[in-house]
Amino acid sequence: MRSSRASVVVLTSTGLHVRxxxxxxxxxxxxxxxxxxxxEPSALARLGIVAPSPASDCWEMKMREEVMELIxxxxxxxVDRRSGELSLYGSAGTLLTRQNRPPRSGCGTSAGPCGTSAGASDDGFETQFVLAAEERIYGLGDQHDTPLMKRGCKIAICFRSGKEVHAPVPLLLSSEGWGLLMDNDRRHEFxxxxxxxxxxxxxxxxxxLAFYLFAGGSLAELLQKYTELTGPAALLPVWAYGLSFNCNQQAEARDMLExxxxxxxxxxxCDMIGLEPTWMDRQFDYDGPVDWxxxxxxxxxxxxxxxxxxxxALGTAGFKLTLGLYLRDDGEAGKQLHLPEDWYEYLKPFVAQGVLGFNLCTHIPIREMANIPVAADDRSEDAESLPHSTVVSRSVREGFATQTGRRPMIYTPVGYTGIQKYAAVWSGGRSKAHLSVLGLGLSGIPHMAVDMELHTAAGIHCGFFQPWSKVNSWAYWRHPLLLDPELLLLFKTYARLRYQLLPxxxxxxxxxxxxxxxxxxxMPLVFPDxxxxxxxQNQYMFGDALLVAAFTDQVYLPAGEWYDYWTGEKFTGPADISYHVPRHAGGPLFVRAGAIVPMWPDMEYANQRPAxxxxxxxxxxxxxxxxxxxxxGTTFGYQHGELAVTSIASRYERRVFAVELGPRVGRYPxxxxxxxxxVVVHALDKPAAVxxxxxxxxxxxxxFKKPPPASWSYHRKTGTLRLLVPDVFERQDSIGLEISLSGGRGRMSEQQRSQSRPNVVQRTVGELEKDIxxxxxxxxxxxxxxxxxxxxxxxxxxxxxxEDVREHWxxxxxxxxxTAERKGRTLHEIAGGDPLLRSRFQPTDSAxxxxxxxxxxxxxxxEYGKKQGDTYGIIRQATDIIMSEIDRELLLYAIADRLHLNSSYLSRIFKQEIGLSFSDYVLEKKMGRAKELLLAGSTVATAADQTGFKDASYFNxxxxKYWGVTPGGMRS
Known part of the structure; x- marks a missing residue:
């Protein structure tokens, strides 16, 4: 055994050197x-994936018989000095993992600078670690047809494995509190x-055999240690978190602009428009310039x-252009990794013209690449350059930063550990696209997006709740404007929500x-216990507050209270629910109780207006x-402290809901x-005081279009409280809001809670009144x-x-x-000669x-309506159609035709039974719905879409004319 202050080397009885x-x-x-x-340096350090770090001085070595311990x-x-087997312990002395067989390793070098023979054999390496009975293993990147939890899987760290592999990452994260990263840049297998x-x-x-072994607690803590080891992910430009659209590969300049x-x-x-590599005059080979x-x-x-x-023209309209480049595919690792030093010079003219990013593509789609036949004795796979896209991405990012001082948007379909420092990752579809996103998130790559499944509501829902969102036409015609009206409306709803959620x-x-x-x-990252x-596997947290379920209607809600984002209904977990997706949504979306969600106003592109x-x-x-x-949002200033941080907190106790808005700390240009x-407070009855x-x-x-200062308003139909709070940068203290509750859900007795559905807390008063x-x-x-x-x-x-009971009555x-008046009757007429029912119109002291x-x-x-004969049934069918299709154009003749009636007859009995003409009734319902949407925070365009107005100006x-105020005024 020999040692230095930096490391210890043990020679085992089998002749294995362990450093x-x-x-x-x-x-x-x-x-x-x-x-x-x-x-030196080792593989990952040589590639810049792991930064060479100074040796830690804060450790000691102990010897006990045949065991050496580094603390x-x-x-x-x-380390067992006879076999070379390792055992890792946590700070409390708890065994985290151990090898249960002597490790095997080859020579590790092709030459003999240490006095060894240049022809020393290399028979590879092998090792194994024991798994506990309930231990769960995560990581290893994105590979199709594998679950998030990898125990029970055999996974090759390569691109040509017989499976579709986008980003193999040789990282293990264990639920038992340890992690392992292989220090290797060639094919190997777990x-x-x-x-x-x-x-x-x-x-x-x-x-x-080389690896980094780390101890750390939860999966989230292990990810943080991996980040410390390999370096932080690249922060994308703020606009890259909006919507990206890649044009068809045959697109010309006019097609792209259209x-x-x-x-x-x-x-x-939408922010980003991308072109496939067909934009250039010849194939880009990294050895010479190209042109448009x-x-x-x-x-x-x-x-x-x-x-x-x-x-x-694109820039004037707020779009950012990215260009496709094929990754080099020479078939020789050496050529792949040793690019010309000045090759970025060939991209500079395009960046100078306004290009803001690059899409690194593969010549062969991933699906086909994975199935290229390889002879059994062919060792070319061993020479496959796993970090190739990392090397290219690094070169582009550094060159772009030097040239412009800004962050580029670089995205690649293939990557290796370390790619997160330079580029985002994307892939084509898979049966459950979100698993690619979650799998890479568990492998240290936070910026992963899968091409949006545009032609299904569930695909749109999942596509917008990814780290970045991408619609990819490629060889097809995937543009939202080519969708059927219902899906187009849904796409608009999600796109606007995405941009509101950008902060x-x-x-x-x-x-x-x-x-x-x-x-x-x-879910294992957030709810490990x-x-x-x-x-x-079919749900995940999107940030701290939002729970997204993808391609399923079965949702598990962990302990606590959760709000259905689409309906406002409140649930109590833990609970399994069968979810009914509303027509205006594409999938389940829940908000955690206690959540704080900042939103931008409507914008056509990021930073269109100051925040x-x-x-x-x-x-x-x-x-x-x-x-x-x-x-x-665009430069690297955040790395040098040019950013503002605002801490916001809320608490809910003793019928008082409080929000504390901290001051902005720091600044940026x-x-x-x-x-x-x-401030919009959800799911409250009207408060007693604010x-x-x-x-x-x-x-x-x-x-009011501009509410008076020091005022608040409560919107019964949406169950929201709204107030405007001015803020200035120089403020040093927090702003405190206190809302005293007067009733509603927070006041339900335990008996009433037990009589309700076990996992559902009652709907708001306004919603129930609408149901009635x-x-x-x-x-x-x-x-x-x-x-x-x-x-x-x-x-x-x-x-x-x-008095309270009487007031509610x-x-x-x-x-x-x-309701009776709308039917052209009074309650006394409906009661007729029934003295008992007439007595019911008088208030009583008994609840x-x-x-x-x-x-x-x-x-x-x-019952009175039903006694009016067949006409009531007809009217009921008509109103059912109106209420369920309020987001469509509703014409008298069209509904009459569906009910097999003459339109004049339907018009006459509609007026007779409802007390309003058909058109007035439809207008009343549409305007009521529009008002609800606006007061709930919807945009004017959304309100128009969801009430069946194709022309927003006509809707205005x-x-x-109906409400005496513009939609914008109502919303403000």
């Missing part, structure tokens, strides 16, 4: 070979409990730059860069916190000096009485006095009166009697 270097308090670098000659502050590693269920075996056909302008005409936000294709992308040489070019997503990206915790987080959560006004959506329940990260926070910094604010009706109204109008007795029962339970759960009677009177009146209204005129 151990503690490089951090939790990480050991282990190398083994037969020669004792350890080339650091957080871990210890024991057998994770496949051949032998209780061991993970690692083998390769060439080279020495594709881009379609997004603007239809009000669909002279026919398809013609640029006059006398004036090649400016707003008049196709790139200038939330960008903050999650900052967290990913700092800690390795990905934006899209597999919930045995039911860790096995969920001087943000919406802050908060969801009461327990404790919540969020850190908002902001920078200039062109940062707004002042800001307005539009205070800001201890001062009570007054209530307004919410119809719809039930009465459509003659649905069961729906009406069910909603009425839940409404009454909410209203009387903690009624403090008889009168409020519901008002709704019943309005039970009051409730009974309401159910009798509601039932009588429905109709809305203003």
């Amino acid at each position: 151990i270097e503690p490089i951090a308090s939790h990480t050991f670098h282990v190398r083994m070979n037969q020669t004792g000659c350890f080339e 650091t502050e957080s871990a210890s590693l024991r 057998d994770v409990g496949c051949s032998s269920p209780d061991v993970v075996r690692i083998r390769g056909r060439r080279g020495e 594709d881009a302008l379609k997004f603007r005409r239809e009000g669909i936000p 294709h002279p026919d398809r992308f013609y640029i006059p040489q006398w004036l090649p730059k400016g707003a008049h070019t196709f790139m200038g 939330y997503i960008y903050s999650a990206a900052h967290v990913a860069v700092r800690t390795g915790l990905p934006i899209a987080r597999a 919930d045995p039911h959560a860790v096995v969920q 001087d006004r943000l919406e802050l959506h908060v969801y009461p329940g327990g404790m919540g916190e969020f850190t908002l990260y902001e920078d200039d 062109d940062m707004p000096e002042s800001r307005t926070w539009e 205070k800001v910094d201890g001062k009570q604010w007054r209530e307004t009706n919410g119809s 109204e719809v039930g009465l109008e459509t003659g649905n007795t069961a729906k009406t009485l069910s909603a009425l029962e839940r409404w009454w339970s909410l209203r009387t759960a903690e009624a403090g006095s008889v 009168l409020a519901m009677n008002g709704l019943l009166v309005r 039970e009697d009051a409730y009974k009177s309401l159910t009798q009146i509601a039932t009588r209204i429905i 005129r109709v809305f203003r």
